[in-house]
Amino acid sequence: MPTLWIRNARVIDPAAKRDAVSDLFVVDGLIVDSLPLAARKRARKIDATGQVACPGLVDIHVHFREPGQTHKETMATGSQAAAAGGFTTVVCMPNTSPVADNTGTIQLMKDVIARDSVIRIYPTGCITVGMKGQTLAPIGSLKRAGVVAITDDGDCVQSNDLMRRAVEYARMFDLPVMDHCQDHSMTQGAVMNEGVMSTRLGLRGWPNAAEDLIVARNVILSEYTGAHIHLQHISSRFSVDIIRRAKTRGARISAEATPHHIALTDESLATYDTHFKMNPPLRTEEDRQALIEGLRDGTLDIIATDHAPHTDYEKDKEFDFAPNGILGLETALPVTLEVLVRQNKFKLPFVVDLMTRRPAKLMNLPAGTLANGAAADICLFAPDEKWVYDAKMGFSKSSNSPWSGQTLTGRVKTTIVGGRVVFSNGRLPQAR
């Protein structure tokens, strides 16, 4: 493994409160503070002038579809898309086929990851058997098999009692419980945000209240049991408020926002374009602003993408019938920079923190730092470079992105995982 000398980068490491133009050195896959002159001569030099060097990005909410739905994405292609987006660590959801409610499936995933992935991928397990919300999955065994959290993903556990038992049980292993907050009884047949746009378009609405109820439920259960519940992809302004109050009481609640929910609103659905169909749905401008303010004051802890690949032919349907979800990994950084840094004047190191140290910490992952001796997981990006994103030319196996064809600002130049360059100037030098 070559020694790396990354030169002249703006090094941002939120964990060390570091933000200065300097060099970074990598020896044997680890970050080191300094490099002797002789070693520098032999090192592979990466000129990062004008670029930001930060910890490799961390996304704790992706769908890599393997096993079972490998026509959409695989561990290999998902990891490549992640590398192209600057991500070096991701956490994948258990809604595969079969679902990850048993240790055999987790072991299979780990074997495939070890064989095919160019980045670090951590699996999650299900809360309930078959993700059916009826009986608890073998949570302790799943933990032993290597899951970093449990979640029933889009099939939010509806029974309050079962959820209470799940978080109480998971707390024994200090295993976070991630929840997609949705009261199913209020969202039957729903395909978009309920409001003026759904009224106009004649599409079935998914009201904020269906999220708010479960967010409130989870806050109550977290405070009652002391368990850590992580609230996925918050979309409603009322939910932001509920979480803010809970945090002032010290509740062990954490929450994420997606790039699409902070960038887009349900106005985008005017032409029934299924590339804007996801769950939870895009909401109103008021909701979008509330999410941004929630990120600013720490109510929402992190950015996560909910990277959800679907093939062209699956998305190319009547709006009601198309599956929910969009790609996220390859556009997350530029979209987030646009919304938070350029439009809303967030400081760049703070945004880096939202996408590195903080998500790693929430899931207890060894990532998100450039400290001396840490694994050399690094993202180099040009914050002001404009480029046209073409999802068809991207690295995901699917191309269902609302940003395809658009000019984005901010481009990942180099991604390094454990000292290995896995993405460089638009290419995957070590794609296996």
Place this chain on the structure above:
Amino acid sequence: MSWNRRHLLTLEELSLAEIEQIHTTAAAFKRTLQRSVKKVPALRGKTIVNLFLEPSTRTRMAFDMAAKRLSADVISVDAASSSTTKGETLRDTAENIQALQADMIVIRHAAAGSPLYLSRILDIPVINAGDGAHEHPTQGLLDTFTMKEHLGSLRGRKVVILGDILFSRVARSNIHALTKMGADVTLVGPSTLVPQSFTEMGVSVSHDLKSALADAEVVMLLRIQHERQAAGLFPSLGEYTSMFGLNKTRASWLNPKAIIMHPGPINRGVEIDSELADGPRSVILQQVTNGIAVRMAVLYLCAGGQPELVTPAD
């Protein structure tokens, strides 16, 4: 002014002038319907496919009749006989219809937005015959056409639409047409079926039947489906009728010259009393007849015909 649209997808996107062009053309075609030989050769040699993926009697028959009056060949496909039951996608079904050399496609579909979706895929004109709870443009056109026959200009006229508005494509198309034509529209019904969000479309929302019906010149009733009751949107059909059903007493609150409309199918005794449906103020069957003329106009214009060329000379 010439007609420049190939598709008829919504009334939301039509201008007032375009709506009036369709009405003028429909009036000319309506005169041809009085003749002993009702056919005109306007679309001779053209093939129209009625792709009805959701059940329909009235609309489908009216489109069928309209196409035949225009001398087009008509093929009707319904959900049961289409390959969608074998899992074929709408795109593939539609592309096959186009490859079979159809000149125009009329689509009825349960999914809102599907006519727009087809219009982006196909080169031939796409006519929306009702898409989910979104729009039913030809119904909105025939309803406003019927209102004009009775009231003349609709500017400032008080129109009440009463019933299940939330799930109604008929209501939405009428709202767009009527607001463009300057009518004063009030939506009435239980708050669960008539949410306040409709006020953003330029109409009033009321849950007080008496004040809403006072001096109204048109009352349009929409069918109340018992499925909505099962979904908890209102307690029972009986309660609906007692609160919002149109009966003789309530009809007396209307303007004396008011007309009573219904797009069908009617639930007698639920949203409307039988004697009113059959009474002198009811124009329900005129709506059906006008549906042929309006659809002739739409098919003719979207096939490339021009309004001024319609000459119903004997």
